[in-house]
Amino acid sequence: MSKYRTHKCGELNSNDIGKFVKVSGWIHRKRDHGGVYFIDLRDHFGIVQLVTSDQDDKIYSLSKEDFDKLTSLSYESVITIEGQVVKRSEDTINSEMDTGEIEIVIKNYNIESEADTLPINVNSTQPFPEDLRLKYRFLDLRKEKMHDNIKLRSKVIKFLRNQMWDHGFDELQTPILTASSPEGARDFLVPSRLNPGNFYALPQAPQQFKQLYMISGFDKYFQIAPCFRDEDARADRAPGEFYQLDIEMSFVTQDDIFAVIEPVLYNTFKNFSNYKISKAPFQRISYDESILKYGSDKPDLRNPIIINDVTDIFRGSGFGIFNDAIEKGCVIRAIPVHKTGDLSRGFYDKMIAFAQSELKAKGLAYIIIDENGNGKGPIAKFLNNEKFQQLKDICNLEPNDSVFFTCDIEKIAALNAGKVRNKLGIDLKLINENEFHFCWIVDYPFYEWNDDEKKLDFFHNPFSMPQGGIEILSNAKTLDEKLAIKAYQYDIICNGIELSSGAIRNHSLVIMYKAFENIGYTKEQVDNSFPAMVKALTYGAPPHGGIAPGIDRMIMLLANEPNIREIIAFPLNQNAQDLLMGAPSQIDKKSLLELCLLVNNKLKQPK
Numbered sequence: 176m177s178k179y180r181t182h183k184c185g186e187l188n189s190n191d192i193g194k195f196v197k198v199s200g201w202i203h204r205k206r207d208h209g210g211v212y213f214i215d216l217r218d219h220f221g222i223v224q225l226v227t228s229d230q231d232d233k234i235y236s237l238s239k240e241d242f243d244k245l246t247s248l249s250y251e252s253v254i255t256i257e258g259q260v261v262k263r264s265e266d267t268i269n270s271e272m273d274t275g276e277i278e279i280v281i282k283n284y285n286i287e288s289e290a291d292t293l294p295i296n297v298n299s300t301q302p303f304p305e306d307l308r309l310k311y312r313f314l315d316l317r318k319e320k321m322h323d324n325i326k327l328r329s330k331v332i333k334f335l336r337n338q339m340w341d342h343g344f345d346e347l348q349t350p351i352l353t354a355s356s357p358e359g360a361r362d363f364l365v366p367s368r369l370n371p372g373n374f375y376a377l378p379q380a381p382q383q384f385k386q387l388y389m390i391s392g393f394d395k396y397f398q399i400a401p402c403f404r405d406e407d408a409r410a411d412r413a414p415g416e417f418y419q420l421d422i423e424m425s426f427v428t429q430d431d432i433f434a435v436i437e438p439v440l441y442n443t444f445k446n447f448s449n450y451k452i453s454k455a456p457f458q459r460i461s462y463d464e465s466i467l468k469y470g471s472d473k474p475d476l477r478n479p480i481i482i483n484d485v486t487d488i489f490r491g492s493g494f495g496i497f498n499d500a501i502e503k504g505c506v507i508r509a510i511p512v513h514k515t516g517d518l519s520r521g522f523y524d525k526m527i528a529f530a531q532s533e534l535k536a537k538g539l540a541y542i543i544i545d546e547n548g549n550g551k552g553p554i555a556k557f558l559n560n561e562k563f564q565q566l567k568d569i570c571n572l573e574p575n576d577s578v579f580f581t582c583d584i585e586k587i588a589a590l591n592a593g594k595v596r597n598k599l600g601i602d603l604k605l606i607n608e609n610e611f612h613f614c615w616i617v618d619y620p621f622y623e624w625n626d627d628e629k630k631l632d633f634f635h636n637p638f639s640m641p642q643g644g645i646e647i648l649s650n651a652k653t654l655d656e657k658l659a660i661k662a663y664q665y666d667i668i669c670n671g672i673e674l675s676s677g678a679i680r681n682h683s684l685v686i687m688y689k690a691f692e693n694i695g696y697t698k699e700q701v702d703n704s705f706p707a708m709v710k711a712l713t714y715g716a717p718p719h720g721g722i723a724p725g726i727d728r729m730i731m732l733l734a735n736e737p738n739i740r741e742i743i744a745f746p747l748n749q750n751a752q753d754l755l756m757g758a759p760s761q762i763d764k765k766s767l768l769e770l771c772l773l774v775n776n777k778l779k780q781p782k
Contacts, residue, residue: 177197179287180196180198180199181196182198183198184198184216184218185221185222186221187274188273188277189277191277194259195258196260197256198255198279199218199256200217200254201217201252201253202217202250203216203298204298207246212227214227216256217317221273222274223274224269225279226278227245241284249290250297251297251317252288253290256279260277260279263278293314297317306754309740309753310754324736327447330447331443332726338443342395343395346398347388348398349378349381349385349421352365353384354375354376356705360379361406362376362403363377363415378403380402380419385721389719390712397422399418400420401417408747408749408751410739413743414747414749417725418727421721422677422723423719423720426719427719429663429665429679432677432720432721433456433615436667436722437455437457441454444732444733448733449609450609451610452610457615459614461616466589469596470508471593471671472619473616473666473668474668476612477600477607477608478606480511480600482510483509484507485509488562492558493557497540500582505584507588508580508582509566509579510579510599511571511576512576513572513573515543516574522602523552526539530591533598536591539581540580541553541554542554542558544576544578550563566578615666616668619635619661619662619666620658620661621634621642621661621664631694631695633694634662635676635678639664639678639680639681640678640686640720642663643661645689663679664676664678665678665722667722667724673725674725674729676723677722678720679720680721682712682716683712684709761774
């Protein structure tokens with residue numbers, strides 16, 4: 176028999192009535208009922224009620240000294256008790272607890288650890304500042320919601336791992352200390368003691384290594400991979416590190432990868448939620464179509480609003496603001512909303528205020544379709560009957576509908592229209608909260624224009640395969656022709672959140688040189704920047720591709736948590752600080768000298 180328990184707190188039930196048991200855990204709650212004392216004891220598996228008394232006529236009553244000592248213990252003290260399981264009286268049964276039909280009468284107990292006064296309460300849902308929660312994360316993780324989130328995380332990872340094994344993948348590891356790479360986000364750098372003046376980098380992703388596995392002859396690789404990026408925090412992005420289900424496959428097309436990952440995601444979300452879930456095959460939307468229809472390449476398809484281009488309708492119209500903007504190269508996007516006839520004037524005023532504050536626009540034009548199908552609102556009069564009918568046909572407008580408009584250069588007009596769409600979807604409660612809606616965004620541009628550096632750059636992954644191969648790269652001479660090249664790159668989106676990017680990789684060194692040449696790299700620069708990849712592609716590489724769904728974001732969705740730090744056991748705060756362990760911290764001079772480093776605290780960080 177275990178020294179500390181015969182049973183777990185959460186597993187006892189009416190079948191155990193009459194048994195003598197031993198349980199251990201934390202004192203969760205205490206209640207004094209006039210000489211009869213109740214304690215809720217909690218462990219990892221649940222809560223069970225203990226009962227004791229200092230009255231001699233009560234079964235297994237404790238001595239006055241033992242009773243007083245036990246009842247004086249503070250919350251979160253750890254105890255081991257022995258006692259008998261008894262049935263609760265009918266009026267005290269708690270149907271909301273798994274152990275609610277029984278309680279344990281304490282025969283004797285042992286104090287394992289006494290707790291000091293708590294800086295945060297564990298037994299309540301009272302909110303506490305996040306920095307305080309992170310400083311005492313070991314207490315915060317005892318709270319039911321947080322504890323359940325981390326247990327969910329463990330179960331999801333196990334489920335994902337088993338699915339990958341069932342699909343014939345090998346679980347392989349990649350290095351944590353590696354070389355810095357010029358593409359992507361900022362690296363976390365690690366100084367080398369044995370190679371003074373040189374640095375390792377923590378991997379932003381195992382991208383090159385998983386490709387090297389394929390080039391090494393392995394067929395299907397996966398890993399629950401830690402990734403490290405020196406990025407600012409967001410609600411759906413933790414600073415520092417994150418985990419992904421990293422996947423790579425040889426001799427595959429884009430469709431082959433979709434066929435593997437779709438059932439993995441569907442089964443995972445089906446197993447850990449009771450929401451409606453998209454069934455395979457998931458909807459595929461081209462990048463260009465997504466930007467036009469949803470104003471984003473991360474569309475929340477639970478929102479039924481479809482954005483339309485109505486530039487031609489306002490071209491030459493009497494509305495001078497739009498007409499003048501169109502002549503200067505701007506476009507007009509229409510965001511229609513159906514069945515809005517009962518909205519007040521105040522709602523439209525709030526949308527205008529939203530555009531002014533969030534979109535930095537001067538206002539937000541709109542037209543209301545009245546019950547007779549006529550246009551109302553500040554700009555309706557500027558459209559003649561023919562153009563107004565075209566607007567209704569394009570936006571599928573009917574009586575009691577409304578339509579909002581954004582006007583700017585194409586990129587900003589699309590972005591703003593997407594934000595208006597999201598705002599309307601939320602405020603008008605158009606989104607089905609009990610649904611996980613997946614889609615693929617495909618056909619991403621291979622290149623994009625870097626406006627800061629005034630040069631062509633990779634839009635996504637520099638190691639992806641352009642659609643059309645070496646021919647399309649060689650034949651594209653002008654900037655517009657290069658910007659028109661598409662890549663075999665894809666993102667998987669769920670409810671407006673990007674779970675992963677992926678791509679069919681470039682397995683040809685000739686294509687790789689040409690792809691980088693188009694953005695200004697010489698052959699020598701490519702060789703120096705990616706020596707391992709260049710070397711590997713020289714000796715025969717299979718067609719291959721992969722994807723890496725973010726585990727943190729998947730669990731964030733499954734736990735219905737708006738903040739990703741709520742599903743990570745020990746996250747950094749928004750300033751990338753570990754308040755529990757005190758990191759990052761200063762290093763003593765001796766250690767710095769071993770690394771041949773000097774720290775100049777007077778230097779200012781470059782903007």
